[in-house]
């Protein structure tokens with residue numbers, strides 16, 4: 222059974238249909254990005270899921286409970302128990318410290334517990350700044366206070382409406398790092414965002430247009446391919462500088478959201494202000510580079526594929542070749558030592574015999 226089930230959800234404000242018969246399900250532990258132009262109904266959807274607002278028609282079931290016909294008091298209780306909310310505008314009380322803001326939220330949940338509030342702030346990296354007022358904190362720090370506040374009831378579901386909308390890039394990265402961790406801990410996240418980079422971090426993307434759900438994209442495969450590209454770039458960056466590049470790819474190393482996601486999957490670790498491959502990441506990179514360079518050798522030298530055609534398709538080889546296919550190519554080519562550009566081909570299990578082919 223899905224954690225969240227939405228059936229023909231419609232919300233009208235007078236003549237405006239903010240949502241039109243939207244239906245979907247979300248499984249426990251999924252990370253959903255809700256995307257779409259301004260005015261397409263994203264905030265309306267989040268407000269309905271969080272029971273801050275009530276639908277005109279249609280059903281919402283969360284954890285098997287039908288929320289459609291419930292009284293406002295019931296909905297408030299449900300929200301307190303199951304949902305954590307993070308907004309673009311932080312909604313912090315300006316004359317209360319970070320700690321007091323979190324404790325105020327506890328008070329509203331009838332559960333004051335200062336050690337717990339301190340722990341929540343420590344978990345979002347604000348251990349040193351608990352006594353600061355919102356005005357003394359950066360945007361990213363304020364948003365982290367909001368995340369700590371949203372987590373005090375240990376919600377299964379975290380709903381976030383453009384949580385990085387008011388943040389600069391550095392702060393965006395730290396906030397997205399926290400969401401990646403929450404996702405890893407098994408929480409279900411529904412996040413509205415304009416940012417395609419952030420959208421790619423999610424398991425699926427929901428596209429809204431004029432209140433209608435126009436697309437649901439599963440991005441796991443896409444994401445895996447992107448991880449592989451990044452691993453290859455990290456591998457190439459580790460190789461001696463200079464020489465011809467094996468393929469003309471845009472650098473993915475700038476996409477920090479992707480690296481954050483790879484961090485959470487144990488493929489990279491922070492190093493020298495950047496990221497470096499873990500042993501697991503390096504093992505995978507090695508396989509990919511091997512397949513890629515073997516395929517290049519095969520296509521260019523044996524099949525005499527023109528250079529331009531090769532460059533245009535080179536990026537895809539490693540994603541389609543199996544390990545066994547790579548080993549066959551390697552044997553067929555007598556275990557070549559380098560790719561056509563002269564870069565070393567990592568040895569494989571089939572390469573017990575010394576390499577014969579060079580440039």
Ligand code: ADP
Nearest residue numbers: 234237238239258259260261262263264265266
């Ligand atoms: P988004 O978050 O995607 O920018 P919204 O959900 O805020 O979009 O709004 C969707 C549509 O509903 C817009 O046309 C907006 O003007 C309208 N709308 C949203 N909230 C209200 C409201 N409280 N009263 C009247 N119209 C509203």
Ligand code: MG
Nearest residue numbers: 263264265382
């Ligand atoms: Mg909005």
